Amino acid sequence: MPKPLIGLTTYLDRARWGVWDMPAALLPETYPRLVQAAGGIAAMLPPDAPATAAEAVARLDGLVVAGGADVDPARYGAERDPRTGPAAAERDSWELALIDAALATGTPLLGVCRGMQLLNVALGGTLVQHLDGHTGGVGVFAAHTVKPVPGTRYASLVPEAVTVPTYHHQAVDRLGSGLTASAHAEDGTVEAVELPGMRWALGVQWHPEMDADLRVVEGLVAAASDG
Template sequence: MIGVSTYLESRASWGVWELPAALLPVGYPRQVQAAGGIAAMLPPDDPSYARSVVARLDGVVIAGGPDVEPVRYGAEREARTGPPARERDAWELALIEAALASGTPLLGICRGMQLMNVALGGTLVQHLEGHVELPGVFGTHTVKPVPGTLYESIVPDACTGVPTYHHQAVDRLGRDLAPSAHAEDGTVEAIELPSPAWALGVQWHPEAGEDTRVMTALVRAAS
């Protein structure tokens, strides 16, 4: 059972409806299912429930989404930083802390990787050029693994064309985190905690592509 955090939108449309919604791009549950897991959506909730929720799960995925509020890492908001998603920040930080405390396998994707870094005391670059090509369209670039890392054991060779859509990135690494992949411009593209933890963050969007190796590794660790 793999819990996946969700977006929380004040207005979403489907059919004849236009309502507030907790939603998730279908690539997330489909990748979990393709890897042999069962996907459970985790919409924002009271952070005090996070430990009991994670106790019922075998793995946790923190999904992509809006920018992390800079106050979470002790910075002032810059002009190109997006509006805050405070309910998501609070809930997902609590999920990350609960997963790390319990040893539950954890995968952070894009925003999820950034939140992992923030949860462990790291900071973010609030604007980065070159990793978004067109609004609402995934771009691609190459990611190279760092030898000897968990990520390199999952994806041993450079990956060309990973789906990417982000304008923020890891700046100062959080406690005990190590970089495990880089883009060609040197941007940290994956972070992880040392063994025996299974905690990995990737800056790109594997759920938007065909390569299921990262999600499969999470599900195997969870099982």
Template sequence: MADRPLIGVSTYLETARWGVWELEAALLPAGYPRLVQAAGGVAAMLPPDEPAYAAGVVARLDGVVIAGGPDVDPSRYGAERDARCGPEARARDSWELALIEAALASGTPLLGICRGMQLLNVALGGTLVQHIDGHVEAVGVFGRHVVRPVPGSLCAGVVGGEVSVPTYHHQAVGRLGAGLVASAFAEDGTVEAVELSGAGWALGVQWHPEMGTDLKVMRSLTTTATAT
């Protein structure tokens, strides 16, 4: 059996409790590594680190996933903080933006999930809408809604036509970053996927494939990672 591609997945950095301990921990919901593994890859956790190390880390990987999580600091895209914007995660912002830049520079296949899609947009000079309604079913509960890929896009080639996806977010892409195109939309017009308009495999999805059973998005990443 051929070696499985090594897929790095960024992590949370939070205070957590297990057993008798309550400590700061690098966390990753199990759905992420399980999805990578089910799609034929090996998952490696990438907790926040010095941004200067990102290029060296990405050089050892076959693919990169930027996971979901906290809101992006609005100062990263030149906006004032809305009262409804969540707490800052500065270490994640710095590290994950560096990972994105390194992946794009090296042509390493890159997938952004929820926050990861938003960071991809910010990394390329785009902006975010700091609050939208209707995309959170209840606090701490993933909902579902339909997304419609743009015909002829990478996203459409990966997921096919209209599809129901797991979702949980209150922010969205505003102005698109340089070189990005919107490649899927929700019924209310919210951008649900972005991708590079040129060569290379770089895709951001606003939904959470790790919370479902559909392997198409992750399998496309791992297949591309194997081939590059």
């Protein structure tokens, strides 16, 4: 059986490598390595015209919406908190279009950190623009326990409480239409969401690409292999 092709969204930022210093489409290598370790083929999806999202998703077996910048509060009808980071307008537009296309076609979808928040916003939900205690400082991952909600898809993949790598200062507030919370941190923060009845649509607030636990991404790859 061919390995499933999993699309991974990317940053669009300035970067340095070798003798070069220029704008780049980039992603920490831990993301494609995670997909590869779980049995998939990784394909990077830099920001593009939203009108092409459906065509892109049609060529994929699964989609990962990666972490990154804060979602523009205008996307969920909120005033900008001073602690909210600069908007990444191209990523917001492109990734929301990819999410819409994946949901419309039943393409297996995993949202990571920002990706989970975008999934929530795509379905009409809102975000908490700042909370403390979920990073280890600037550029440093924290770790905390996440407890699954029994009976959810996430709990079927990871039935026990686990310690996860985390780096976020925003989180889900009001759940989007049809979403259910499938894991929580000890402080009550929603740490995973999913769409019951969908072929496979899950968001996690932590960073599985920074962990050795492959179960969530193996779930995505298995669902993508069934198509």
